[in-house]
Amino acid sequence: MHFASMRQYIVVLIIAAVVALAVTAYLSLPRAYLLMATTTSTRDTGLLPPMLRNFTLDTGIEVRYIAVGTGQALDAGRRGDVDVVMVHAPALEAEFIASKDGLCRNQIMYNTFVIVGPAGDSAGVRNATSAPDALARIYDNRSRFESRADNSGTNIKELALWSAAGLNASSFGTWYEKTNQGMGATLTIANERAAYTLSDDGTWFAREPTLPYLGLLYNRTDSVLRNQYSVIPVNPATHPGVFSERALAFAQWLVGPRGQSFIGAFKVHGHTIFTPDGTGDC
Amino acid sequence: MSLEVSGLVKSFGAREVLRGIDLRIEPGEIFAIAGPSGAGKTTLLRCVDFLLRPETGSIRYDGATTPAEPAPAIALRRRIGMVAQNPLLFRGNAAYNVSFGLCIRDVDEPELSRRTADALKALGMSDLAATRASVLSAGEAQRVAFARAVVVRPDLLLLDEFTANLDPTNVNILEGAVREYNRSTGATVILVTHNMFQAKRLANRVALLLEGRIVEVGAVPEFFENPKDPRTRAFVTGEYAY
Amino acid sequence: MTLAGDILQITALSLLVAGTSTLVATLIAVPIGTVLGLREVGSARLLRNILFTLYGLPPVLAGLLVFLLLSRAGPLGPLRLLYTPLGMVIAQVVIVTPIILGITMSVVSTVERRVKDTAFVLGADRYQLSITVLREAAAGVLTAIMVGFGRAISEVGAVFIVGGHIEGQTQVLTTTIITDVAQAEYGHAVALGVILLLLAAVIYSLLYRIQERTLP
Incomplete structure (x- = not known):
């Protein structure tokens, strides 16, 4: 009776699909949250x-x-x-x-935006007199820099700081890398690639223990760095x-x-x- | 079931394979269609079994033409069985293959199992019921295919070179099964063969098909002993070179 | 939420979403694939070409498409399915259906003509003919479903876009691994990865056993 049993298979499949859909739909009910x-x-x-x-x-x-x-x-x-x-x-x-x-x-x-980077700090960000000066030093040294490039608040602040330093980020060379990702992911990448990046201090402090190769290099509370x-x-x-x-x-x-x-x-x-x-x- | 074929023409592209076949086959007879390879024997059987559609001419089953509506057409199709030269067995065991036609016809248990077992037993295949089709020998596979065709009791059984390339033991079993089926059910059997001896052993009447035309039709003793057409004589004496 | 509870919930949702998508896609794709595979005329060819294009449809693209459809501003916005498991299922059905359909079609079309002829001669009607051919192609069709499920459970782009990766709501194994890595939660990510691997192993071995039983 294999034609009948095939019908049974189909019925079982349909029931399974309906049950699965019902559970999924239940979890998808117009959210109350x-x-x-x-x-x-x-x-x-x-x-x-x-x-x-x-x-x-x-x-x-x-x-x-x-x-x-x-x-x-x-x-x-x-x-x-x-x-x-x-x-x-x-x-x-x-x-x-x-x-x-x-x-x-x-x-x-x-909170406050901070500049973090490789502990060696070859660009000398630690000695910078202002946030734009810190970025100018990174530029002068062509040190690798991770930009979030995701139109986030941090990214917008970063671009504003480059402008304040008289630099145009769109003309930067290969040392200027765009991660297109969130703050945590960008910090992870900077840590792996020994790069500088702009972060908010909140995320930095939360993530600091997992970022052994990065150091907090510029964390003055200039009004321009207020987030x-x-x-x-x-x-x-x-x-x-x-x-x-x-x-x-x-x-x-x-x-x-x-x-x-x-x-x-x-x-x-x-x-x-x-x-x-x-x-x-x- | 009686069969009337008239003016049947079938071509494949430019090649005309059947060039106007006229035949009348009576209910309950075993009718052999003999002829060399390429004469159109298989094409004729495939037309009878609806696998091919002839260009012109008609086939009447028990005096009626093929119904146009699907349901009666299927009902008519289900009264006809066929065993081919190299049968295809479905994936599964021998019993599954034999029961296939019964499943198609919605036969329920326990009748399904009983008829399947009986059909296998009639072909001496009881031991092999649970054997996978893919490991059966050629003779065993052909016996399964035969059991699969007759288990549904067709009124017309078409046999297309059904023992070609088999050893004598299997040929004997299968020919015995054909005789028994014909005797016990009164079904009509059409046997296509290029083997004159098989036609002689099994059939009541024989037709010779040459190059798409029926040359001669006759009852078995006369056809072999006193053929009218010189080509038939050449064929039955083995002088015909093909 | 405890770590174990969170992993359990994420795993369950992954299975639910991938399983539901595969089931729905199977119910759509296997019948259509069988009918198309049985057709021998050229009219099915164009369709086949379109299908094979969809076959290579990048999941992320499917995700984007479904996102635009389901977004409040999109045509299906009123259904409010964006960022829900059902929305994720829709995206994955879009991804998985062409895969199952394509493979089913090609395995059905390679079933010997003689299978159809034999079933026809034994009195099969159209439905019985299709079932017979499908049964002969069962191993291939099961493979199609396996491949479809494999794609669904390991897919990440579409469920991220359409699901939004909402904690406790639309987080699945793959998306959580991504965010875990971004957060340097490597231990958690590895745990989820191992679960993903185990799930795949269990389900594949199960299907493999079914497939073995369907061999000739």
């Missing part, structure tokens, strides 16, 4: 998981996130794929608000269907006493990583 697009640097410091857990405990709102570059995070908001963005590129954020993709902006905290993080709920008028109220609650919690004190108390390997400076119009 708030979805955030954020930058790799906030993930790579390890701040997000405990902070989001606290937020959920306080409000009952669950938050999940995708970690990408600032440019891509804002684009996810621009497409309406996420409810809220947490980024660090003030110029791009202003555009995001101006185009009505963002509802409002709360600044949350800042301001902000949260922007996506505008429900432009993108109907986003969880606007929950996003607002999240933005407000972050600048409120609970969020701010958590951020101020957050330490990685003994270092305080973010300075809370919560304020804003949300």
Whole structure:
């Protein structure tokens, strides 16, 4: 009776597929959680998981996130794929608000950009008088430099610093390498290739133990190196269907006493990583 | 089943293989179609079994033409069985192969197993029921193919050089099985062969097919002992060079 | 979440996504591949060429395509399937179906003509004919499904783009290995890699045994 048994196989296959699809679909049910697009640097410091857990405990709102570059995070908001963005590129954020993709902006905290590089420091970044001077020294020495080149907040800051040094990064030679990846990945690459790179100090401190060949070479708190993080709920008028109220609650919690004190108390390997400076119009 | 073939023409490209065949085969007879290789014997059988579509001419089964609708066409097809010279056995064991036609016809257990076992036993194959088809000898494979064809009790059994290249023992078993099948069921058998002795042993009537045409049709004793056509005489005496 | 719990969840989701995609792709590809493989006329040829192009479709491209389809601003945006396991399944079905379809078609078309003739003469209708040919080609079709599953479970680009690698939600083995390496979490990455390898070994040996049973 092999034709009948073949029919049985087909029925079993169909049942298996339907069950598998049902389980998958169940896991894909319209999410009840708030979805955030954020930058790799906030993930790579390890701040997000405990902070989001606290937020959920306080409000009952669950938050999940995708970690990408600032440019891509804002684009996810621009497409309406996420409810809220947490980024660090003030110029791009202003555009995001101006185009009505963002509802409002709360600044949350800042940390500092630092220049890290091979412990030998052949370019002499340690002796630099300013951040642009440090980059000029790297340029003069044609020391290998890893650029994230991912339109992230860090990348935008890096390009601004080259400009401040009177240099045009687009004309650089092969010593200037573009990783097109996140902060953590770029630090890993710099460590392997004995290269300089620009990092935020938060990610650096979080990753320092795994980067034996790199040293912290320039970490003065020049105002130009201030790395301001902000949260922007996506505008429900432009993108109907986003969880606007929950996003607002999240933005407000972050600048409120609970969020701010958590951020101020957050330490990685003994270092305080973010300075809370919560304020804003949300 | 009776068979009436009239004006049958079949070509492959420019080559005309059957050039107007007229035949009438009566229910229950064993009819041999003899002739040299390339005469069109296999083509004729394949037309009868719907594997080929003739250009002109008709074939009537029990007086009726082939139905146009699929269901009755399949029903008619299922009344006809065929055993080819080098049979193809499906992947699986001998019993699976024999049961194939029964499965096609939705025969249920326990009848399925019983009929399969009976058919294998009739061909002396009971021991080999669970043997994989790919390891059977040529003679065993042909016996499986024969059992597979007759287990579904076709009213018309087509045999295409079904014992060519087999040893005498297997030829004896298979010829005995043909006789037995014909006797017990009254089914019509058409036997295509280039072996005059086999035609003589098995058939009631014989036709000689040469270059796509029927030369002569006759009952077995007359056809061999007193052929009318000189070409038939040359063929039966072995003078015909081909 | 504990390390073990996290690994368990990631592994389960990997299996679910790759398994579901393979099942769905099999149900689509095997019947169509059989019908097309049985056709001997040239009309199937163009289709075959298109298929073999899709066969080489880079998974990342499939991921991009499905991402644009499922994004809120895309045509299927209202379904809200971006960054969900179902979205990942859709992307992988797009990747795996042409693979299974292509291999099924070619193994079915190489089944001897005589198989069809013999089944026909024994009274098979069209459906029974297809099943008979499929049965003769079973080893090849199983290989097709194995190759499809192998592609699905080891694929990383499309599930990263469409799944978004959301913690506890759409993380699978391959994407987690990528982010682990970026974070220098080599131990975790190696553990996941070993699981991936073991999964492949278990599933392949299982299928291999089924395949052995289907040999002539």
